[in-house]
Amino acid sequence: MGVRNLIIFCVLVFSIDFVDGEGGGIVKVKHIFGSEADRSLKDLSVHDKNRHGRLLAGVNIPIGGGKYTGTGLYYAKIGIGNPSDDYYVIVDTGSDAFWVNCIECKQCPTKSNFGIKLKLYNPKASLSAKLITCKPSDKLCEYRVVYGDGSSTDGYLVSDLVWFDQVSGNLATTSADARIKFGCGLEQTGNLVSSTALDGLIGFGASSTSMLSQLASSGKVKKKFAHCLDGKYGGGIFIIGDVVEPTQKTTPLIPNTSHYNVIMKSIQVGNTIISNFKAGVGKETIIDSGTTLAYLPGAILDPLRQMIFASQANLSTQLTKDLFECFHFDKSLDDAFPTVTFHFQNSVQLDVYPHDYFFAFNEYGKYCLGWQDSRRFKFEAVHDLIILGDLVLTNKLVVYDLENQVLGLSDHNCSSTIELKDEVSGAVNEVAASHNLSSSPVHHRKDISSSPARYHLEFGRVVKLFLLCFVLFYYVSFDCTFTIFHVV
Numbered sequence: 177m178g179v180r181n182l183i184i185f186c187v188l189v190f191s192i193d194f195v196d197g198e199g200g201g202i203v204k205v206k207h208i209f210g211s212e213a214d215r216s217l218k219d220l221s222v223h224d225k226n227r228h229g230r231l232l233a234g235v236n237i238p239i240g241g242g243k244y245t246g247t248g249l250y251y252a253k254i255g256i257g258n259p260s261d262d263y264y265v266i267v268d269t270g271s272d273a274f275w276v277n278c279i280e281c282k283q284c285p286t287k288s289n290f291g292i293k294l295k296l297y298n299p300k301a302s303l304s305a306k307l308i309t310c311k312p313s314d315k316l317c318e319y320r321v322v323y324g325d326g327s328s329t330d331g332y333l334v335s336d337l338v339w340f341d342q343v344s345g346n347l348a349t350t351s352a353d354a355r356i357k358f359g360c361g362l363e364q365t366g367n368l369v370s371s372t373a374l375d376g377l378i379g380f381g382a383s384s385t386s387m388l389s390q391l392a393s394s395g396k397v398k399k400k401f402a403h404c405l406d407g408k409y410g411g412g413i414f415i416i417g418d419v420v421e422p423t424q425k426t427t428p429l430i431p432n433t434s435h436y437n438v439i440m441k442s443i444q445v446g447n448t449i450i451s452n453f454k455a456g457v458g459k460e461t462i463i464d465s466g467t468t469l470a471y472l473p474g475a476i477l478d479p480l481r482q483m484i485f486a487s488q489a490n491l492s493t494q495l496t497k498d499l500f501e502c503f504h505f506d507k508s509l510d511d512a513f514p515t516v517t518f519h520f521q522n523s524v525q526l527d528v529y530p531h532d533y534f535f536a537f538n539e540y541g542k543y544c545l546g547w548q549d550s551r552r553f554k555f556e557a558v559h560d561l562i563i564l565g566d567l568v569l570t571n572k573l574v575v576y577d578l579e580n581q582v583l584g585l586s587d588h589n590c591s592s593t594i595e596l597k598d599e600v601s602g603a604v605n606e607v608a609a610s611h612n613l614s615s616s617p618v619h620h621r622k623d624i625s626s627s628p629a630r631y632h633l634e635f636g637r638v639v640k641l642f643l644l645c646f647v648l649f650y651y652v653s654f655d656c657t658f659t660i661f662h663v664v
């Protein structure tokens with residue numbers, strides 16, 4: 177069965193179903209403090225500023241987390257509201273919605289294993305918050321998102337100011353804001369309320385509902401973003417903007433898919449090609465920062481793991497937690513095991529080194545293969561897919577150029593810098609990595625201590641996070657027009 181037929185039925189949410197503010201035929205926006213007349217001066221000036229907003233030179237989104245911090249999960253710090261407060265959200269390129277845990281949430285966690293104090297967003301405490309209602313009932317617009325690992329979020333929509341670090345010079349940023357519609361999460365399930373939970377999740381998918389699309393449609397940014405996940409010190413670089421250095425080869429994004437899909441041509445282990453996808457057929461591969469491990473169909477994974485372990489014939493591996501193939505090893509992984517290279521259309525290649533496809537388990541000297549069979553998922557839709565998550569995307573610069581519908585991939589030192597071009601002035605500015613969000617001086621406010629560095633991923637934590645969105649429902653007691661987006 178065609179993968180796309182199966183997999184993609186996300187519902188378009190925000191921009192289709194309602195139009196913000198005055199004159200927007202479909203949905204009326206009500207201010208939480210009452211009528212238009214009650215609008216504060218501040219609110220008005222913000223409104224004007226937004227209306228005259230110009231293209232931002234680039235947006236630097238500080239990120240933390242990652243293998244080094246023991247989470248296998250990358251998160252960003254984002255300011256919301258007026259006065260603004262900081263929220264720590266999972267960064268996910270496999271889904272579109274942006275939501276945070278909301279004040280009415282009864283079961284939301286208050287602290288996470290990452291040592292981050294969690295908070296609940298309160299629209300009533302933000303002068304700039306607006307509730308979003310749907311016609312004809314004028315009830316709040318509700319949303320629901322279900323992720324590939326079965327976790328979900330339900331709530332209602334709000335719009336508020338979201339604060340960014342706008343790139344303003346070499347290694348310099350200034351604060352900028354934009355009005356963004358997002359979900360106020362009332363009930364979350366699965367990993368989203370576990371000990372690995374954070375304040376919410378920001379989806380960097382391409383649909384019109386994502387924050388990126390909202391920023392782009394307000395003319396603030398071009399639809400180009402990039403990440404470089406630092407496997408050594410955690411965090412890395414996550415930016416919206418035009419990367420000019422390093423330069424990269426690019427591979428086409430498959431059109432009309434709801435994830436970032438590219439075509440894999442072959443897989444090479446050392447000098448041997450082990451999987452050659454027939455010309456023109458190509459193997460669809462999803463690039464997904466919200467998933468920790470990599471998933472391959474059994475027909476590819478089996479020969480791949482045989483080739484990997486063939487170089488260490490005497491190694492005895494054991495199945496740990498019924499899930500991971502693990503072994504004890506006290507020598508250099510990179511000396512002992514081969515590099516695996518994924519070749520994509522247009523000669524773009526992704527070299528994955530042993531220290532990135534194995535991860536350290538929580539006892540010393542124990543490593544496990546970070547690759548799994550796609551058939552592990554309940555979703556039949558992914559059984560034939562390759563999904564590349566954080567582990568293999570670590571220490572790579574991944575550029576998503578949606579303007580030109582291409583994806584760039586290259587090795588990069590994610591503790592170093594990249595250069596962004598300001599589309600308006602033509603200036604080129606360096607942007608540096610962030611590693612420890614609690615110590616970065618962005619968005620004001622008291623420091624929140626971060627977790628002590630741990631070098632190992634731990635099972636039962638986010639190792640299994642799989643945040644591709646498969647079903648993004650939007651139900652609004654059927655008052656709100658909603659559209660199901662089928663990609664065929």
Ligand SMILES: *[C@@H]1O[C@H](CO)[C@@H](O)[C@H](O)[C@H]1NC(C)=O
Nearest residue numbers: 429430431432433662663664
């Ligand atoms: C993708 O969608 C657009 C707009 O709906 C359509 O014009 C285009 O032909 C589609 N492309 C493919 C390859 O299906």
Ligand SMILES: *[C@@H]1O[C@H](CO)[C@@H](O)[C@H](O)[C@H]1NC(C)=O
Nearest residue numbers: 486487488489490491492512
């Ligand atoms: C594997 O074990 C055999 C027998 O103990 C030994 O002769 C051989 O050198 C070992 N191979 C490696 C790669 O360690």
Ligand SMILES: *[C@@H]1O[C@H](CO)[C@@H](O)[C@H](O)[C@H]1NC(C)=O
Nearest residue numbers: 408588589590591592593609
């Ligand atoms: C990566 O960049 C950082 C910062 O510039 C530098 O200290 C480090 O040595 C670099 N690492 C490698 C492997 O080149």
Ligand SMILES: *[C@@H]1O[C@H](CO)[C@@H](O)[C@H](O)[C@H]1NC(C)=O
Nearest residue numbers: 612614615625626627628629
């Ligand atoms: C992050 O920075 C804070 C404050 O500067 C410090 O206490 C903490 O140990 C740092 N954490 C890591 C993982 O480096």
